[in-house]
Amino acid sequence: MDLAKVDQIVEKYGFDKNAVLAILQDIQVAYNYLPREAINKVSELLSLPLGQISSQATFFSSFSLTPRGEHIVTVCMGTACHVRGAPRVLSELERELKIDDGETTADGKFTIETVNCVGACALGPLVMVNGNYHGNIDTAEVSTLLSAYR
């Protein structure tokens, strides 16, 4: 695995031991997940015990320790989206992509994730794909939405 980007990121933060979270976020952007090798490298470069990195990397659900798909489909499960049918949208997505929440399709194209609120309650139920908001989504519209990224 090419860890050159990890070196660059850690250097960008001036090898600051307090910047672990920001470093991990940048690594996740660069590699689409947090590779174990990258976490080990951060621990080594910052001279921090591995446990101090792993506790942060495992605490936040926005970090993924397993490789994720090319397109991240995020379903909002906040209260407003929930009452407007987010669970139905989620199961339709799971049926369509033949994977469960948190999993990645075999071809590495899609990953389904759920979050508790994205702060766009008026648009609920809401699905985000790669950070783009798709509001007022209906179960019937799920396959059309996905085909745009297929």
Add this chain to the structure above:
Amino acid sequence: MIHVRINGKLLEAKKGETVLQLAQRNGYHIPNLCYHPSLKADGACRMCLVEVKGANAKPNSLTTACTLTVKEGMEVLLDTPEVSKHRNTILEMLMALVPDSPVLTKMAEEYGLKEIRLAQGDEVCIKCGLCVRICDEVVGAKALAMEGRGTETTFNPPFNEPPERCVACTSCAFICPVQCIPVKKTNDSITIWGREFDRLKCTRCGRALDLTEEHMALMMTRSSHLKPEDLNVCDVCSRKEVLGTMKSLVDGQITLERVGK
């Protein structure tokens, strides 16, 4: 001196002391699982709940005695029905999480908790964090980590792999209130957290020591005055040496100046 009442009795407390320390010093028993005098208080297990009155406390406020610093005029009640009710709920949740712990079962008997109404889990760890804290604060190995969060929190070596920084001091297994960290000792090795360490032998008599190369190296980096010969000799041999020196002193074979050298 700060004046604090515990169960109505006026006691003198030291500045900066916690209610738990004050109570223990005066012979009161407050149950706890995650407190240890050599570590910073964490308030993780919630078993040391007490009721506080006075000194700007809210009415009927319950808080953990281990993290509560004494204040002038504070009134603490240890065994009110309110404390007992909440403490038993916490104990009930702990027992639902870890059903087969003799320590918890004994506590339940002591505090009259009869029924566990929650679904039983199959964990062995009560998630108090003592193992991680002692490894960080006292041993200094920083080999363990608290990972995940909420009910999914785990206390393990990072990523639950054999820990690279572990020195097999077994402090974590020793301090664990529910004794859930397995340690396997043979004459030649110590196995903990899935990693096997070689035991050092006494350099005089060859007896197996509760010490590893890694542990010795860590102790020497943490206190620069320590030398290997201070550590790699067994109790019996070091006692023999001290006694031998004392005998020579008494017999007048050596003088005090010689001992210093």
